[in-house]
Amino acid sequence: MEKREKWGSRFGFIMAAVGSAVGLGNIWKFPYITGQAGGGAFILIYILLTVLVGFTIILGEIAIGRATRANAFAAFNGIKPGFGFIGILGIIASFVIVSFYSVIGGWILKYLSVYALGGSVKTDGFFTSFVSLPVEPVIWMLVFLAICTLILMRGISGGIEKVSSIMMPLLFILLAAIALRAVTLPGAGAGIEFYLKPDFSKITWDVVVSALGQVFFSLSLGMGTLITYGSYLDSRSDIVKDSVLITVLDTIVSVIAGFAVIPAVFAAGQTPDFGPSLLFVTLPHVFETIPFGHAVGAAFFLLVLFAAVTSAISLMQVVVSFFGETFRIKREAAVFIPFVCCAVIGSVASLSHGILGSISILGKNIFDFLSFFASDILLPIGGMLTCLFIAFVWTTDSACAEIKKGAKHGFKLAAFWSFLIKFVMPVIILIILLRVFGAV
Numbered sequence: 001m002e003k004r005e006k007w008g009s010r011f012g013f014i015m016a017a018v019g020s021a022v023g024l025g026n027i028w029k030f031p032y033i034t035g036q037a038g039g040g041a042f043i044l045i046y047i048l049l050t051v052l053v054g055f056t057i058i059l060g061e062i063a064i065g066r067a068t069r070a071n072a073f074a075a076f077n078g079i080k081p082g083f084g085f086i087g088i089l090g091i092i093a094s095f096v097i098v099s100f101y102s103v104i105g106g107w108i109l110k111y112l113s114v115y116a117l118g119g120s121v122k123t124d125g126f127f128t129s130f131v132s133l134p135v136e137p138v139i140w141m142l143v144f145l146a147i148c149t150l151i152l153m154r155g156i157s158g159g160i161e162k163v164s165s166i167m168m169p170l171l172f173i174l175l176a177a178i179a180l181r182a183v184t185l186p187g188a189g190a191g192i193e194f195y196l197k198p199d200f201s202k203i204t205w206d207v208v209v210s211a212l213g214q215v216f217f218s219l220s221l222g223m224g225t226l227i228t229y230g231s232y233l234d235s236r237s238d239i240v241k242d243s244v245l246i247t248v249l250d251t252i253v254s255v256i257a258g259f260a261v262i263p264a265v266f267a268a269g270q271t272p273d274f275g276p277s278l279l280f281v282t283l284p285h286v287f288e289t290i291p292f293g294h295a296v297g298a299a300f301f302l303l304v305l306f307a308a309v310t311s312a313i314s315l316m317q318v319v320v321s322f323f324g325e326t327f328r329i330k331r332e333a334a335v336f337i338p339f340v341c342c343a344v345i346g347s348v349a350s351l352s353h354g355i356l357g358s359i360s361i362l363g364k365n366i367f368d369f370l371s372f373f374a375s376d377i378l379l380p381i382g383g384m385l386t387c388l389f390i391a392f393v394w395t396t397d398s399a400c401a402e403i404k405k406g407a408k409h410g411f412k413l414a415a416f417w418s419f420l421i422k423f424v425m426p427v428i429i430l431i432i433l434l435r436v437f438g439a440v
């Protein structure tokens, strides 16, 4: 049997896992939902949930991966035959997320190319008319998928790890520079206040649920990504420390992304009631008004591209390792499975902004439906099943024994972590699901 690949270094693993976590969820979604949902108050709730729910599940998933050294399906089955279906759900989620993610990846490439060539996207209607075109957005989406596929072909340490170790530090530097620029713009003060001033009156039940959904999506939980990445670790790795680092870095990036975006929007005299169109409609207006705006715009879309690529490859690797190991297909061939499937579903998703716009599922167009189905349904279900699996099938004692291997300072929180996994997580996740189905 072929020897299983491994990460080349601890730094490389952390950059890859942070690369998976830091994505459009941080840079595009976090600023706008924070702005809409009570600023500082939302950030506090988000951080609390990240510590309680996010960290707990990250550690559990990495432990499953490292204990079994197998893909998401074989990992569950390896611990207890018959439970591989939890991994299969993750593999399905991965296809679905990559399909809409790469449509956005294509938009990012388009904006990057416009800014890099000195062009402008500021005209009103640029975004809506571009995304509804039948051919060009599909081509950019294919380019995005092709970039990810080429990286995956080079494998774990030669592809994913190398690329993440370069892209992530660059992303941190670019993001910090843009945030510094944004908060020092004249008129940025009002934006900083809007972003940070806690408004507890806006904290409703819905806001708490959306914060929890955001924790799941942003930390790449509930679908086997971290099981897969953890499976390339060896037992000397300190997964307690690594999980803390991944959680902290992902949260820091989200908060800094808010500083990069919201004050700039205020400084440019834009209204704060932005929504999902923030990145592609509101920000380009900002880039028009600041000195060297086009260079800043190019740098900004480059960092968003890094974030999107390192997340998409983590999603695709879940599929590649499953098909590669289950059907003994070589990596160079297995990478074409997510490429082809996501190219097909992604094209349909892209066209749902134009010629296929009249098709609606549960009142949503195909693109919005895919995003809703994966993030609001598949990930929480996957997360709940993973917690129940750890709690009652694998047992928290076995999980803690695995976690303790390699942990330099032991695992002092073992009892608390086990309590969270057994009793708190399933209840919290069930509440999100009931909420999503409109039952609460």
Ligand code: PHE
Pocket: 020, 021, 022, 023, 024, 025, 026, 097, 217, 218, 219, 220, 221, 223, 225, 311, 312, 314, 315
């Ligand atoms: N965490 C990524 C983001 O914030 C998205 C993602 C979800 C990646 C699930 C992998 C698995 O954009």
